[in-house]
Amino acid sequence: MSIDKKPKITLRLIFVNILVIIFIIMSYIYVSKSFGSISTPFIGNYEFSLVFGVSLLVFTFFAILAGPIQAFIAGFFGELLFQLANPTIYKSVFVDWCFIVALFGMIAGIYKYKPLKYQKIKKILYSILILVIDSIIVMFFITGFQFIFYSTSLQFEILLINSGLKFFLEALLSVIIIVPILLVIYDKVLATTEHHLYYLGLTHHPISASDHTFYFQFGRTKLYLCSRCSGMVIGIIMSIFFTHLVQQIFDSQFSPEVALFIVIIFPIPGLIDWGTQKLLFRTSTTESRLFTGFIIGVAAQFISLTGNYYFITLIIVTFYFGVLIILIFFGQKKLIRELNKELTSEPNEEFDLG
Template identity: 50%
Template sequence: MNDAPQEIKKKNYLRIVFLNLLISVFIIISYIYTAEGFGAISTVFIGNQEFFLHFGVTLTLFTFLSVLSGPIHGLIDGFLSEFFFQIAVYQEIYFEWCLIVGIIGLLVGLYKYKPLKYHEGIKVYYTFLLLVLFTFFLSGLIIAFQTLFNPGQFSLEDIILNYGFKFFFQALVSIIFLVPILLVIYDRIFAASEKQLYYMWLTHHPVSDSDHTFYLKFGRTKIYFCSRCSGVILGGLMSLFLTGIVEMIFQAELSGELALILIIVLPIPNFIDWGTQRLLLRKSTTESRLLTGFIVGAALHIMSFTYKYYFFTMLILTLYFCVFFLLVFWGHKKEMKLLKEEDYDYLSNSGID
């Protein structure tokens, strides 16, 4: 009697872990790629110590995502995002700015988004007031950090003007007015009513096979996706991001030999998971589909490093495609055999010769 609740609890735990990892990866990747184009939150302070008005695209995006994801993600993901960006771009660590970005995420995340929250005008007003208060506090914190981490480098007047006031006015044009508007729009789109969006082009499975899917919840809207395909996409994006970061930091590229070995080994778990299910030996789970799909996605990106071994790469692909089609063929034969046996049993039980 207790097995079912324990199984549900285990699945919920795995889902929570996966979703939190997904959120963290999404925030970090979004921050770094946005910062590459528009500069990080720290860029206008590290690259230019003079006062000027600046619209911070990265600050807007990060604040918005932190309100949606909450204080823990805001703190950890903000710190890591700024840390990785500094290593990759600045080739130097400004620890105070890693802390500042993390604290920005923590503070704005404290007023975490909830569905229908911004259908009430007073909540929008509260958000505006809190962002103003947080901005005042953060401006003071930036002044304190600059004084503490860079003693004697600038006068107090310069620090107040070129760091404190600069951040305040940047926040004024980037988040204080804009983020509440974005939250209202998000709330209107995804939380106005409860919706479950189940489309074949996203799930690749009919509703009867919904156990092959998982959903992401935005407001009160659940959007369903194919588990394995989603894992492949996430794995490919994550691999692309990590190899790019490593290349930026260490100016090193994954060797063709290692890449060749990886594209041989990495798809094996996916073939075991999918193949044993296709042959009706076992039933796969959402978690295993996501995980094995993720590994295959990483392998697909890693394949781009095997250009020196084009012939061997094509040979490996051909081999895996042959295995794939054989599994499809054998699985289909086994399904047909089972259907015939079921029909025979039904006819026998019905007394029909």
């Protein structure tokens, strides 16, 4: 299937990388809520034990898919936000562990995934080797930080075993073998053949209007989605996550006045962007559709936070839907008028019937 798309690569890459970072942060925090973060087994615990790190497994897998810079940023802020949101476990912020998680992700991400890479045994072995080296480096960082900052009463050799070796064995159990296997499966399923998953139910546009779509790439499989709808869904999910996280960190409810302000203001750019295109004044871009869809999604989530202003919010939403219907009506009329103008302006064709 041939799809003619000429997006602004730089802007798309910026958006995708920001989205990837936030997705990894969200995954890290939600997995850590159930299984503990990478740092949890080490906080205030200087005894040796074997641990299977689910958070370490998930984070490492995503780090290799994303790359070193994205993994470093996501690892640092994922660990930091998890610590801030769980004051019962973390009495203070352990910045050293934020750095350790970020460092582990960065080194793992250096050998970044590429489609068809794991079709070769040599590449799989390289991946295992990188993870072993990564685990050894981080093992010594953990031991050093523990010795310098937390437990000067214990000998370095004891800390090396009880903290450093403990992490290395956790990585061996959770990451060093399992992650390459997962990458092989991922590569086999999504990269063996090239696929363009373009479904009208997801894109809302025929292939001739593919410039209205945005795609996510997994291996060599591209999933196409409606740009504005994608932005809305992403906006809703991210705003749910961050509002909940902010409430946990600051132990307070979101201001209904701020929520109402967001509900009023944020949909306006989307209406302008969509309306001016519908009225044939201009052609919207993928970037503007994504952005306006995103902030509309944020506004949609904040409806639930308007509290006592909920009735006013319903009036505002009804008003915006009314504007939307009016724009659709006049847009269709203008489109029909333009089509009729084109038909009447075509020269009459003469046919020689012999």
